[in-house]
Amino acid sequence: MPTEEDDTNADENTLPPTEAFRLLSDGTRLQTLQGLVELTDAKGYGSEPVSFSALHEQVDTRDSAHFNYHLQELRDQFVEGTEDGYRPRYPARKVVRAIRAGTFTERAALTDEPIDGTCPQCGDADLRASYADERLAISCAACETALTANDxxxxxxxxxxxxxxxxxxxxxxxxxxxxxxxxxxxxxxxxMDGHVTTDIPPEWGYEALPAFDCTRCDFSVLPSFGMLLLDHPDVVSFHRNRGEDLRKPPFWELSLCVSDRYTTIESREPWRVTVRVPGGNEELVATIEGADVVAVRTE
Ligand SMILES: [Zn+2]
Ligand SMILES: [Zn+2]
Incomplete structure (x- = not known):
């Protein structure tokens, strides 16, 4: 169970959806959350708690006892009550954002949540995570690159x-x-049936990608050509010899995985692609035919 100290997203993630929706199934409560977030964010409040009277004034209900009842119902899960007043908890902010956005989808929804890490495209540490429709996406806010999106x-x-x-x-x-x-x-x-596709959303910025389609359930996987190399022993040792552990950074921080910087299309009929990764005086050269890695060598 969430405790008073749990004011991170852990609350939100452990809250059973039925309980969350039960708690929120009242207009006064939704107004209270919206009012609380607005007042907290408003100039002058900062992270200071909002007083009962200020919050009551913000919410359009004259009956103080009625208002207080609903406010108390929201406590713990959505609202932190202190001696000085009230603060929205993380789930309250998410609810209010969902209301503002006009949608209420997954309880685990994220919108451009800042995350640790460095963009392999521009080198800035301004990565964001978003989650909607059961897809998690990582992007860079600095260069506006969509790095990955997966179920x-x-x-x-x-x-x-x-x-x-x-x-x-x-x-x-x-x-x-x-x-x-x-x-x-x-x-x-x-x-899974492997092939190469050019049917790619333009915002991804790839000319071609390997694609694997399930012959039974329709599930598809569209990695980059570079991602096909991650487990190859010669690729692993090429990087290890240069002090790089390919398993350590998340794949969206590796240029090899989320860009076609190292990829050259050699032939389209049949598909043949070369991936060249520079490393000091040497170069890793991988040949991919269709969606199969057929050769890896060091030059
Ligand atoms: Zn970037
Ligand atoms: Zn399947």
Whole structure:
């Protein structure tokens, strides 16, 4: 159960949805959350608690006892009550943002949440995570690059901090690509059909990508060409010899995985791609035919 000290997203993630919706199924309560977030954010309040009277004034209800009843119902899960007044908890802010956005989707929704890490495209530390429609996306706010977007089940948010969610997401996507590249559907274990596609959303900024489609359940995996190399022993040792552990940073911080900086399309019929990764005086050269890594060498 959440405790008084849990004012991070852990609250939100451990709150059973039925309980959350029950608590919020009242107009006065939603108004109270909106009023509380507005007052807290308003100039002059900062992170100071909002007094009962100020909050009551903000919420359009004359009956003080009625208002107080609903406010108390929101306490613990959505509202932190202190001697000096009230503060919105993280879930309250998320609810209010969802109301402002006009949508109320997943309880685990995230919108441009700042996260640790460095953008491999521009080098800035201004990465954001968003979660909607059961997809987790990482982007860079500095260069406005969409680094990755992949399916991630809402249950993955339960009892995890955002940092732990991101770690799980990194592992999940890497393993999903490994399964797919090995011809096994990570969802249903049927055979995955590997090929190259140019049917790619333009905002992703890729000309072509390897694609793996499940022959049974329709699940698809679209990694970058570079991501196909992550598990290759020669690729791992090439990086290890240069003091780089490819497993350590999340894949969205690796240029190899989230850009086609090192990728050259050599032929389209049939598809043949070369990935060249510079490393000191040497260069790692990988040849990919279709969606299969056929050769890796060092030049
Ligand atoms: Zn960037
Ligand atoms: Zn499948």
């Amino acid at each position: 991630f089940p809402p249950g993955g948010f339960e009892e995890r901090s955002l940092a732990d969610v991101l770690h799980a997401f990194d592992r999940l996507v890497r393993h999903r690509v490994s399964f797919a590249a090995d011809g096994v559907c990570p969802e249903c274990t049927a055979t």
